[in-house]
Amino acid sequence: MNHSSNMATLRLFLGAVLSLLLILSAAAQDKPAAPAVYAITHAKLITLAGSPIDDGTVVIKEGKIAAIGAEVGVPAGAQVIDAKGLQVYPGLFDPITQMGLSEIGAVSATVDTSETGPINPDVVAATAVFPSSEHIPVTRASGITEVLAVPGSGGFDSFGGRGLLAGQASAIHMAGWTIDEMQIKRSVAMVINWPTINTQSFDFTTFSRKQKPFSEAKADYEKQVNQLTEVLESARHYAQAMGHGGPSDFERDVKLESLVPVVRGQLPVLVFADRARDIRNAVEYCDKHKLHMILAGGEEAYKVKDLLRSKDVPVILRPVLTDVGEDDTPYDRLMTQPAELVAAGVKIAFGSFDNSFARRLGQNAANAIAHGLSPEDGLKAVTLYPAQIFGLSDQLGTLQVGKTANIIVTNGDPLEITTDVKYLFIRGELTSLENRQHRLYEKYLNRPKSEACQCAVPEMPNKLKDGPKPSGLLSNTKPN
Amino acid sequence: MRVHSMFRVSLCAAVLIGAVSLRAPAAPPPPDAPPVILIQNATVLTVTKGTIEHGSVLIKDGKIAEVGAGVKAPSGAQVIDGTGMFVTPGIIDCHSHIAVDGSVNEGSISVSSIANIAEVLDSDDISIYRDLAGGVTTANVLHGSANSIGGQTIVIKLRWGQPAAKLPFEGAMPGIKFALGENPKRSNFSIPGREKRYPASRMGVEETIRAAFTEARDYKNAWDAYNKKVAAGEKNLIPPRRDLRLDPLVEVLEGKRYVHSHCYREDEILMLLRVAKEFGFKVRTLQHVLEGYKVADEIAAAGTGASTFSDWWAYKVEAYDAIPYNAAIMTRRGVLVSINSDDAEEATHLNQEAAKTMHYGGLTHDEALKLVTINPAIQLGIDKRVGSIEVGKDADLVIYNHDPLSAYAVVQKTLIDGRVYFDRQKDIAARADLEKEKKALLEKEKKSSKKDDKKDADAKKPSDKPAEKKPDATKPEEKKKPEDMPMMPSADAATNMSSVTGGAR
Numbered sequence: 014m015n016h017s018s019n020m021a022t023l024r025l026f027l028g029a030v031l032s033l034l035l036i037l038s039a040a041a042q043d044k045p046a047a048p049a050v051y052a053i054t055h056a057k058l059i060t061l062a063g064s065p066i067d068d069g070t071v072v073i074k075e076g077k078i079a080a081i082g083a084e085v086g087v088p089a090g091a092q093v094i095d096a097k098g099l100q101v102y103p104g105l106f107d108p109i110t111q112m113g114l115s116e117i118g119a120v121s122a123t124v125d126t127s128e129t130g131p132i133n134p135d136v137v138a139a140t141a142v143f144p145s146s147e148h149i150p151v152t153r154a155s156g157i158t159e160v161l162a163v164p165g166s167g168g169f170d171s172f173g174g175r176g177l178l179a180g181q182a183s184a185i186h187m188a189g190w191t192i193d194e195m196q197i198k199r200s201v202a203m204v205i206n207w208p209t210i211n212t213q214s215f216d217f218t219t220f221s222r223k224q225k226p227f228s229e230a231k232a233d234y235e236k237q238v239n240q241l242t243e244v245l246e247s248a249r250h251y252a253q254a255m256g257h258g259g260p261s262d263f264e265r266d267v268k269l270e271s272l273v274p275v276v277r278g279q280l281p282v283l284v285f286a287d288r289a290r291d292i293r294n295a296v297e298y299c300d301k302h303k304l305h306m307i308l309a310g311g312e313e314a315y316k317v318k319d320l321l322r323s324k325d326v327p328v329i330l331r332p333v334l335t336d337v338g339e340d341d342t343p344y345d346r347l348m349t350q351p352a353e354l355v356a357a358g359v360k361i362a363f364g365s366f367d368n369s370f371a372r373r374l375g376q377n378a379a380n381a382i383a384h385g386l387s388p389e390d391g392l393k394a395v396t397l398y399p400a401q402i403f404g405l406s407d408q409l410g411t412l413q414v415g416k417t418a419n420i421i422v423t424n425g426d427p428l429e430i431t432t433d434v435k436y437l438f439i440r441g442e443l444t445s446l447e448n449r450q451h452r453l454y455e456k457y458l459n460r461p462k463s464e465a466c467q468c469a470v471p472e473m474p475n476k477l478k479d480g481p482k483p484s485g486l487l488s489n490t491k492p493n
Numbered sequence: 494m495r496v497h498s499m500f501r502v503s504l505c506a507a508v509l510i511g512a513v514s515l516r517a518p519a520a521p522p523p524p525d526a527p528p529v530i531l532i533q534n535a536t537v538l539t540v541t542k543g544t545i546e547h548g549s550v551l552i553k554d555g556k557i558a559e560v561g562a563g564v565k566a567p568s569g570a571q572v573i574d575g576t577g578m579f580v581t582p583g584i585i586d587c588h589s590h591i592a593v594d595g596s597v598n599e600g601s602i603s604v605s606s607i608a609n610i611a612e613v614l615d616s617d618d619i620s621i622y623r624d625l626a627g628g629v630t631t632a633n634v635l636h637g638s639a640n641s642i643g644g645q646t647i648v649i650k651l652r653w654g655q656p657a658a659k660l661p662f663e664g665a666m667p668g669i670k671f672a673l674g675e676n677p678k679r680s681n682f683s684i685p686g687r688e689k690r691y692p693a694s695r696m697g698v699e700e701t702i703r704a705a706f707t708e709a710r711d712y713k714n715a716w717d718a719y720n721k722k723v724a725a726g727e728k729n730l731i732p733p734r735r736d737l738r739l740d741p742l743v744e745v746l747e748g749k750r751y752v753h754s755h756c757y758r759e760d761e762i763l764m765l766l767r768v769a770k771e772f773g774f775k776v777r778t779l780q781h782v783l784e785g786y787k788v789a790d791e792i793a794a795a796g797t798g799a800s801t802f803s804d805w806w807a808y809k810v811e812a813y814d815a816i817p818y819n820a821a822i823m824t825r826r827g828v829l830v831s832i833n834s835d836d837a838e839e840a841t842h843l844n845q846e847a848a849k850t851m852h853y854g855g856l857t858h859d860e861a862l863k864l865v866t867i868n869p870a871i872q873l874g875i876d877k878r879v880g881s882i883e884v885g886k887d888a889d890l891v892i893y894n895h896d897p898l899s900a901y902a903v904v905q906k907t908l909i910d911g912r913v914y915f916d917r918q919k920d921i922a923a924r925a926d927l928e929k930e931k932k933a934l935l936e937k938e939k940k941s942s943k944k945d946d947k948k949d950a951d952a953k954k955p956s957d958k959p960a961e962k963k964p965d966a967t968k969p970e971e972k973k974k975p976e977d978m979p980m981m982p983s984a985d986a987a988t989n990m991s992s993v994t995g996g997a998r
Contacts, residue, residue, distance in 0.1 A: 119681045119809035148807065336838040340619040341931060343924055344626045344841075369807040376845065379900030430848045430900050450806070454786075454818040454854070458825070463790035 050074045052087040056096035060412040073418040076441035104158025104419040107374050108329050108399035109364030111168045112160045113142030127165045131177040135271040138162035139183035139199045148368050150448035153187040155372035156427050156434045158419035165204045168367045179204040188439040201403045202283035203275045207295045208237035248272035281305040289316035315350045318357040327360035327402045332377045352385035362399035375428040527555045527911040531566040535575025540866045541881040552888040555911035583630025583889035585869040586840045587800040588780050588833035591620035598637030604705045606741045608644030616657040620837035625651045625915045627841030628891035628904045636670040638755040641677045641701040643670035666874045671754035673761040674811050699764050706772045709742035751777035757811035759787040766795045778872045783815035789826035798872040799823050800831040803846035821854020831869035848898035
C-alpha cells in the first residue's frame, strides 16, 4: 500500500468506493433479506455435546440451530450444503483479543486498546470496536466465529500503560454491519491488570534500565492494591446507596456505577496475572473481596493449581507458543501446563491475547494436545469452555438445538495448521471467508509476468583468485 | 573501536549461580570422535531425494554415511528405533538473533558495518537450547535493523554446551545486515531530547547506501592501486588509511560477504536491487520481504533469495499488506524462498510455520519442508554441507514423533555433526534432579546472604537487605526487559519501546 499517495486522489477513490457501496447496500435493502434456512447434510458432526455423528444433518433457521442429528430431514426451501467428506464443528471462540480495537500496532491513531490512567472501569470495548477492521475477516477465515474484545489486554507491540481497572470486555460475533449486529453481550467481564512487584523498569527520560530495591517495589505494589481496594470499597457504598433510592439521592458517578455489578458479584473480573505470586495474591484478594474471578495469562498457574481449583477460578491461558520465562524452566513448560491444569481440575480456555496472531488460536491448542492435553479438552478449550467461563454457553460453544448458529464446516481437524474452513456461519448467516489478504493474493498471483526487469545483476565482477574462498566451497547452487 | 561490550551485563549473583549450573539439561558431548549411529525404521524425509518409508540413516564420523530402506547396523553402532518417527534434515533459520550477548543493534549511526555479531556470541544463551529442542541446527545470526547498513553477521550451528568459539559454521560465508523502510528511518522510534538521525525517509535510506558504497569503491580502488604498485616492486609507498567501516563493504563488492537485507515494501525492494546493480554486487537474501509477492518476478530475475515470515502482519504500516501467501507466490514465480523466525520462540516451531504455506497458497509437502531446510541452506551458501539427508552431508538431523508439517509434531531428538545435542526423554528425566539442585542452591544462597547480613549488622548499622535477598525478589523480571517486551512472540519488535534496542523486525 502506498501510504504517501496523493491525498486528493485517495479521497476521490474512497468517495467512489463509498458511493458504490451505498448503491449496493441500497439495492440490498430493497428487499429485506428473509433469514435464510440452511441444511448442512451428510457431514460428520462434532457437536461437543455427546458423541460425534458420522452422517448427519444440521438445520439452521432464524440464526439458530433448529435441528441436528442423523435422522433430521431437510426442510422445504432450505439451501442445502452437501458436506459429504466434511466435518461440522462449533465455531472457535477466542476469549482474549483486541479485535476491532487495534488495526496497526505501531500506529497509535489506529489503536484504541486502553485508556490513560489506572482507573477506567466505565470504558467498554464494544464502544470502540471497528466493524470494518480488516482483522475481523482475516481472523474469521481461520474458523474463529466469536471473540472477546478486551480493553487493557496488551497485544503484540503493546507496551505499558494498560491500566489497573482497564474497562469492560465485550463478546462479539466476527461479522456484522454494525456493532449492534456484532454484539453478543456488551459487558462480560471487568478487566483488572493485577499489579506485580517489579524491581526492574525502563526509564525513557534517561534511556536506561532502572533497578529498585525489593522493599520499594513492594511498596509500589501495595499502593496499587490499596488503590483498587479503595475504588471497590467506594463502589460497595455506592451500590448500597443505589439500593436505598434513586440517583436523585446522590451524585452520579459513572466509574463507581460501572463497578456495582462487580461488587455485587454479577460481573466477573478478568484478572491478568502470570507469576505464581501474583496469581496467588489475586486469587486471595478476589476471594476476600467476594469478586468472581477469571484468571488471564497464567504462565505459572501450574504452581498454584490447587488454589485455583479450590477457589474455582478458571484460567484463560496465553498462547503456549510463547517464550518460556526463566532459563531454568523446562523448555516445554507452557506446552505441558494445560494438561496438568485440567488433570488438577482447573477449568481452562485458550486465548490469543492478540489481534494479528488471533488466527493461531487453533495451532496453540494443537500444540497443547501434542503435549498431553486430550483432543477433546483441547477443542473444548477454544469453543465450549470459554463460552462457559463467560456465561455464554446457553448460546454458544456446542452444536445443540436452540443455540446461536456459529458453525464451521472444515475438511479436517480445525486445530491443525493445514485444515481449510470450507463454510462458516455466524448468527445463522453463511459468511464470507474472503478477506484483504486473499484479495491481495489473487491480485498478485495474476500479475502479468514482468517483462522489463531492471534488477538483474551481472555475474560477480570479482572472481576470487587467492585467499579464503568461502563462497563457492559450501554451495552447490546459486539462489536462482 | 569496539562497539559492543564484551562483558555480560551482570545479573544477580544468585541467579547466575543457579542459571549456569542448572539450565543445561543435555550434558555437552565429549570432544572425542562422534559415535556411529543408525536411525532405523523411520519415515525419512530427505527433502532432495524423496521420502523413504521404513528407512534408515547411518551416521559415521559426524556425516551421513548411508540412507535407505535396508541399511544394516555395523557392529558397535548405537541404534535409535525410529518406528513411527519422522526424520528430517536439521531446521535452518535464516534470520535469528539468538546467542547474541546484549543488544543486537548498534543503533547510533546509519552505517554500523564496523560492528560484528561474531564478536559477541554468547554460548550460554538458553535460546540455543530451546531452538535446538525445536529442531533448529543452524541459524543465521543477524545484527538488528536500526541502520541502512548494519553490522556483520555470522552463521552458527547450535552446538549447545560448546564454547562460543565452536558455534560458527566452519567456512560459511559471513554476511552483513542491511535494512530498509521504517526501522532505519526510525519511524516508530524516538529518544526524548535527541535529534532525528539521518536518514528519516526511504529516499535517504537509498542515498545512505549509495554514499557508503561510493566511498567503499574509492577505498577499494585506492587499495588495488597500492597493491598493484607493491606487486610491481615499487618501494617506500604509503598504504592507504585503513577503514574498518569500509572493509566489510569492500568484501561485499568482492563477493566475499553476503548481503542480508531487512525490507518490507515493494518500492524499497526494487530500490535496493537497483543500487546493488549499480555497484555490481548481489543481494544474497531479502529478509522479511513481506511485499515480495508484489515484485516476485523482479526478485527472481535478480537472483536474490527471499526469507519471510509465515503469517505475521499489521504490527506496523509496512506490514499491513503482508499476506501469508507471500512464500507461495514467490515460490511459484521462481524465487528461492525460506521461512525464518526473527525470534527465539518462533524458531522452536519453524516446521509448523512452513506448513502454513500448504494452507495459504497450496505449496506441496516437499515444497513446504524445503522452506526451512534446503532453501535456507542454499541462501546461506552451505547446501553442500546441510539442508537435506544425503550421503556425505553433515549428520544434522531431527527426529519427530509425527509428520513435521503439523501442529502435533514434537521433536524427540536433534543431532548436529552426528551427535545428539537434544534428547527429549533425557531432558524430561533430568528435571527432578535439576529441581532438587536448584532448591539446594537457593537454600545455600539464602544462608550465605543471611550470614552476610549478620556480618554487616555486626560491623556497622542495620540494613534492610534481608527483604531484598528473598529469592523471589532476585528473579529477573525478564518480560520487562526492553528486548523482550512484546509478550507474543517475544523478541524485539520494531516499534515503540522495543525500538529502544533498535528493533529487529
